Amino acid sequence: MTVRTRPPSLPRRPSKALLIGLVISSVLAVLVLAGLLLKGGPLGFGLSMLLAVAPLPLLLAAVLSLDRLEPEPRLHLSFAFAWGAGVAIVLGVALTIAGQAMFARAGYGTRTVEEVGTVYLAPVIEEALKGSALLLLLIRRREIDGLTDGIVYGSMAGLGFAVVENVGYYLSAFTEDGVGGAMQLFVIRGLIDPLGHPVYTAMTGLGVAYALTRRGPARFAAIPLGYFGAVLLHGLWNGAASLRSIGWLALAYLVIMAALVGLVLVTVRERRHLLAKVGGYLPAYQATGHVTPPDITMLSTLSGRRAARKWAKGVGLGRAMGDYQQAATELTMLHLRAEREGADPAFAAERDALLDVMAQARRW
Numbered sequence: 001m002t003v004r005t006r007p008p009s010l011p012r013r014p015s016k017a018l019l020i021g022l023v024i025s026s027v028l029a030v031l032v033l034a035g036l037l038l039k040g041g042p043l044g045f046g047l048s049m050l051l052a053v054a055p056l057p058l059l060l061a062a063v064l065s066l067d068r069l070e071p072e073p074r075l076h077l078s079f080a081f082a083w084g085a086g087v088a089i090v091l092g093v094a095l096t097i098a099g100q101a102m103f104a105r106a107g108y109g110t111r112t113v114e115e116v117g118t119v120y121l122a123p124v125i126e127e128a129l130k131g132s133a134l135l136l137l138l139i140r141r142r143e144i145d146g147l148t149d150g151i152v153y154g155s156m157a158g159l160g161f162a163v164v165e166n167v168g169y170y171l172s173a174f175t176e177d178g179v180g181g182a183m184q185l186f187v188i189r190g191l192i193d194p195l196g197h198p199v200y201t202a203m204t205g206l207g208v209a210y211a212l213t214r215r216g217p218a219r220f221a222a223i224p225l226g227y228f229g230a231v232l233l234h235g236l237w238n239g240a241a242s243l244r245s246i247g248w249l250a251l252a253y254l255v256i257m258a259a260l261v262g263l264v265l266v267t268v269r270e271r272r273h274l275l276a277k278v279g280g281y282l283p284a285y286q287a288t289g290h291v292t293p294p295d296i297t298m299l300s301t302l303s304g305r306r307a308a309r310k311w312a313k314g315v316g317l318g319r320a321m322g323d324y325q326q327a328a329t330e331l332t333m334l335h336l337r338a339e340r341e342g343a344d345p346a347f348a349a350e351r352d353a354l355l356d357v358m359a360q361a362r363r364w
Helices: 016-053 056-067 074-085 087-105 110-143 147-192 196-213 217-243 246-288 293-299 302-314 318-341 347-363
Strands: none
Touching: 016 074, 016 087, 016 110, 016 147, 056 147, 056 246, 074 087, 074 110, 074 147, 087 110, 087 147, 110 147, 110 196, 110 217, 147 196, 147 246, 196 217, 196 246, 217 246, 246 293, 246 318, 246 347, 293 302, 293 318, 302 318, 318 347
């Protein structure tokens, strides 16, 4: 009788800084929600929380589906989400209120102060805070291997922010107009435009990822450009909402959807490029016995990968096949990074570690 143990997993080295950031952000998010509970009572808070969380599983699945080839570490994804839900929310509200107070002291009327806060201050402040999660992830810059990674991390920060913000909005609507008011707002924020914040911050993520994965000093201009795009989209939607005009809301919605389509197209193009590179780099490793021509064919298409995982799962080896495919993908990305930046002293060690994972997975 053969005793089986778990197939090897790809090694991950958790970052203490990100763990600390995750804890602090999570605590802040809980404190904000606790404050909303005390303010609105159990009934209003419970309904608001339910409405805010209801679309979240589908939205998370949509965002994470963009990064199927090389899933990002859960710690980093959780950090980005918690940062948006905690730190970005708390500082965003505080700084916006402080900015509005300055305009009020300058003699502007209540309506003008509210419009300035909603249309100008909130987009500038909130997008800077949400996008800062990407800058903090630069301490683990090797995790951002392509434009898709930046889009995914930005979207996660945006989702975290949107969930907590929506609880506050739904609670305010419930307090003013009851269940009907909360449901009416849910149709707009939860059904019509649930991807607003993720799309905004994904623009910043795209800029950061571009700066990290391209050559030349001009690449760093992508960071402020991405941030400007995020602020523009955010401000456009808030401005249209403040006007309460169906026409302006429709225009803003179409622009945001166009940005969403553009982001998806970027991920699709990058995925195709990566799959094509599999056939360029992995044949060199056939002599090791860890890669065969059928393996390369399988790894070069999404359909081939799915079929292989389905077969492996049917014989109890789904984990091993997943490890093999991920290691092969990361080996390809390692070569791409070396081609872009030059091979560093760690290249051989990382290559050998990935080949070892592939070898152990093949034994199963």
